[in-house]
Amino acid sequence: MSTEEHTQSCLVVGAGLSGLLAARTLCDRGWEVTVLDKGRGVGGRLATQRIEDGVFDHGAQFFTVRGEQFEQMVSEWWAAGIVEEWSRGFATPDGRYEPDGYPRYRGSTGMTAIAKHLARGLDVRTGQRVVEVARAGRAWRASTESGAVLSARCLILTAPVPQSLALVSAGAVGLPAEVREALERIDYQRCISVMALLDGPCRTPEPGGIQYSGQNGTGEPVWWLADNKRKGISPVPAITLHAGPQFSAERWEVADETVALELLGYVGDFVGAPVRRVQFSRWRYSMPVEPYPEPCLLASVAPPLVFAGDAFGGPKVEGAAMSGLAAAAQLIEIAEARP
Ligand SMILES: Cc1cc2nc3c(=O)[nH]c(=O)nc-3n(C[C@H](O)[C@H](O)[C@H](O)COP(=O)(O)OP(=O)(O)OC[C@H]3O[C@@H](n4cnc5c(N)ncnc54)[C@H](O)[C@@H]3O)c2cc1C
Incomplete structure (x- = not known):
């Protein structure tokens, strides 16, 4: 089992369009970001x-x-x-x-060409299935099936919502009741x-x-x-x-x-x-079937946790892209508001 003690700025689960655009945006602002994906390559549903x-x-x-x-x-x-x-x-x-x-x-x-283009120069780790995300003091910790553990000050979950919910449940992350209910309604x-x-x-x-x-x-x-x-x-x-x-x-x-x-x-x-x-x-x-009305969902402010992907704001490729950008913008706003 390998453990990474270093706490980076942000972890992104999912190297689909939304996750890659979120990561790209944060990296362009100087954030240290790692993207984890269970797939053999990047792109998710751009396949x-x-x-x-x-x-x-x-x-x-x-x-x-x-x-x-x-x-x-x-x-x-x-x-x-x-x-x-x-x-x-x-x-x-x-x-x-x-x-x-x-x-x-x-x-x-x-279609994968778009994802490959966006992933260039990012720290994207494929073949890494996240099995649990959990709070670790003022940070988030993600554990993968292969035994890696990464921690970061912010976390963005971009897998299809039932899969993201399974990750927070595995790590016993408490979500506000209305947030959990809204997420559980997404089919x-x-x-x-x-x-x-x-x-x-x-x-x-x-x-x-x-x-x-x-x-x-x-x-x-x-x-x-x-x-x-x-x-x-x-x-x-x-x-x-x-x-x-x-x-x-x-x-x-x-x-x-x-x-x-x-x-x-x-x-x-x-x-x-x-x-x-x-x-x-x-x-x-x-x-x-029916996307959440906002382009992303901030489920926790301290430490920040954002749900994103095509189930937020609008479906399809454009919806996923806009959600990734919105998730990054949300985190930047929180970081810049800190004293
Ligand atoms: C059959 C089909 C046809 C479509 N046709 C169109 C179309 O013609 N036009 C259009 O605009 N849109 C279409 N779409 C929708 C479009 O593909 C999506 O809206 C968009 O690609 C979603 O991007 P995303 O980043 O939100 O999610 P995804 O691309 O699903 O990315 C999520 C990523 O999370 C990863 N992941 C999940 N769980 C874990 C885990 N535990 N650990 C690590 N990684 C994990 C997945 O491997 C995946 O790469 C279609 C989708 C499908 C499936």
């Missing part, structure tokens, strides 16, 4: 995977830009070659491309994601993505279909298919092969080539 020659985005597929602050950030990513515009709309379930003039962006080599949709490597060209229409949800469909059993080749991130035809939340919940325990047959059968006309290999991700916490 890009390679299977043979195929490259698949299997979490977030694209993002939109609404607020000015996010627009500014995306312009910088664009200038650095990290993101590109994918399209201005997607095809409908009957295969018609209906551009609406509103840009949808993707990572230039996949997430499930999503079964299928990645299929094809043996020939894919017939997914322009621009390489079909939205089965929204005005033109129910989103069940299929929510989304994309050809990652036409999207511009895979050298070979490689499709990502997302099941709808209801189908995903109902089939959560069903064997992969059965689910794949059912879903691929549904979109068969748009696949158009034999499937060579299939892999799955089961996202237990895909998107929050």
Whole structure:
């Protein structure tokens, strides 16, 4: 068991977009920050995977830009070659491309590119599953499955809320009743994601993505279909298919092969080539059903503990980004208010 006695400025649990942006912001102010993530790489739900020659985005597929602050950030990513515009709309379930003039962006080599860019130069430790966070006098202590113990004056938890709550419960951290109740109300949709490597060209229409949800469909059993080749991130035809939340919940325990047959059968006309290999991700916490109304939640002032992530303020990529910035701003405000 290795113990780090040194108390740093801030620990961040989660190297998804919100955690990385919080860490980046604090580091830019001279804070000493460590980010811990249980995953093999950074990005969380910004997830890009390679299977043979195929490259698949299997979490977030694209993002939109609404607020000015996010627009500014995306312009910088664009200038650095990290993101590109994918399209201005997607095809409908009957295969018609209906551009609406509103840009949808993707990572230039996949969505994880954004996280890798943000992580550069930060102290990010992957493969580190935090199992408990606890108060240690005027600081926080995080213990990992591998036996590491880190302490810091401030703590930001950016994992999906039920996972963050499990960490504070394990460390017997007392939260005010109204805070705990608000956090316990936050629920997430499930999503079964299928990645299929094809043996020939894919017939997914322009621009390489079909939205089965929204005005033109129910989103069940299929929510989304994309050809990652036409999207511009895979050298070979490689499709990502997302099941709808209801189908995903109902089939959560069903064997992969059965689910794949059912879903691929549904979109068969748009696949158009034999499937060579299939892999799955089961996202237990895909998107929050109803986000908390504020962009982050300060659960303790002394020592400071902030909950953040896409369940705060607004869902999706932009919501996660804004939450990370808000968490950092909250901590800076507290630090600067200290006598
Ligand atoms: C299938 C799917 C499709 C989506 N499609 C879109 C889309 O098209 N457009 C869009 O805008 N958004 C989409 N989203 C949502 C978007 O991906 C998220 O809103 C955003 O990426 C969330 O970022 P985050 O930092 O809040 O959380 P996350 O990315 O989940 O980051 C949390 C991190 O915490 C880590 N973690 C958890 N527990 C621990 C622990 N105990 N110890 C250490 N680390 C831990 C995780 O490994 C993870 O890396 C989609 C999500 C999914 C799953």
